[in-house]
Amino acid sequence: MYVLEEKIYFYLLAILPLVVLLFLFLQLWKKRTQKKFADAPLLKRLSPDTSTFKPVLKLVTLLLAFTCLAFALVNPKIGTKLETVKREGVDIVFAVDVSKSMLAEDITPNRLEKAKRLISEILDQLAGDRIGIIAYAGEAYPQLPITTDYAAAKMFLQGMNTDMLSSQGTAIGDAINMASGYFNDEEQTNKILVIVSDGEDHEKNIEAPIEELMQKGIRIVTIGVGTPKGGPIPIKRSGITETFKKDRQGEVVITQLDETTLKDIAGESNGAYINGQNTSEVVSFMKDYLGKLDKKEYETKQFADYKSQFQWFLGAAILFLILDLLFLERKTAWVRKLNLFNEKNEK
Secondary structure, three states: OEEEOOHHHHHHHHHHHHHHHHHHHHHHHHHHHHHHHOOHHHHHHHOOOEOOOHHHHHHHHHHHHHHHHHHHHHOEEEEEEEEEEEEEEOEEEEEEEOOHHHHOOOOOOOHHHHHHHHHHHHHHHOOOOEEEEEEEOOOEEEEEEEEOOHHHHHHHHHOOOOOOOOOOOOOHHHHHHHHHOOOOOOOOOOEEEEEEEOOOOOOOOOHHHHHHHHHOOEEEEEEEOOOOOOEEOEEEEOOEEEEEOEOOOOOEOEEOOOHHHHHHHHHHOOOEEEEOOOHHHHHHHHHHHHHOOOOEEEEEEEEEEEEEOHHHHHHHHHHHHHHHHHOOOEOOHHHHHOOOOOHHHOO
16 A cells, blocks of 8 residues: 655656757757758768767656656655554445536536535545445435545545436435445444435435434435525536526426425434535534534554655666766767777778
8 A cells, every 4th residue: 555645746747748848949959050060971070979869868867867856755655564443433425416407507616516525525524434425316326335445435426427327317215225225334323324415306205215214223414505596407518508408398497406305304314404505514514413423433454654665766866867967978989889880981
């Protein structure tokens, strides 16, 4: 297992293409200037030891030195051993609505992006809690099993979009049913299902799934994303809105935040509801809500004793810089003595 301590220094690698371009420009300028001074045969006689290969070799060693130096600044670390550590927390499953209505832009930039940001901000506040992710639209789909890997959770979260599920709609009931079997620790006393949605549910019979969830001791927290006023659902191509979704009568569909449904779901499961418009308020609410719950101690394995590896890259950078100084822009003497191309017999 490895960790990159200062990833920002990878941006230094963007200088490499500029160095190559500068090198090519200088070589072109040098050739043009030499042509003005003398023709090719005369230049060859005046400077017979000039190498065409050495400048390229010097460029390559310089680029390698700079690349190694950038990696040294990033400071890769390798976990040398896997150890079992004890942590405590609650189990949280996020059910994210990825139906087309989540593309509405009544909240900037749109409801789905707002939902992803809310969850990401909540994850930043978690410590020992285990998390899972479910995506749902016309059906529910498991995205990430229960884990403590928040980095993986954010990666899966960013990859979620409204095209990942073919069947459309907003089947909150399916998401609740899936969450019922998603928690894999029977001893965990506190299990939370967090539904992030605009509440537009096309399946109204959700009492049975909620009842089953309550029997397993799972509470539901709902976060409403959108506005009561609502907005149209844009249909875009290459990031540009071409038109808006219309119903069978040709009227533009206006999707609205259904807070009533979300509040009912939370109320029936002894959970809580909060409007997701203000990110900081949602994060603060979730932090306080989870802080009041009893946390269960559990064991997990993780890499520890990370050791820095920057010295290897720094050493390689210094080596390449030394080689660059040793490579002169003329032919190597012992190579010239080989007379590989019968130069000495040319007239």
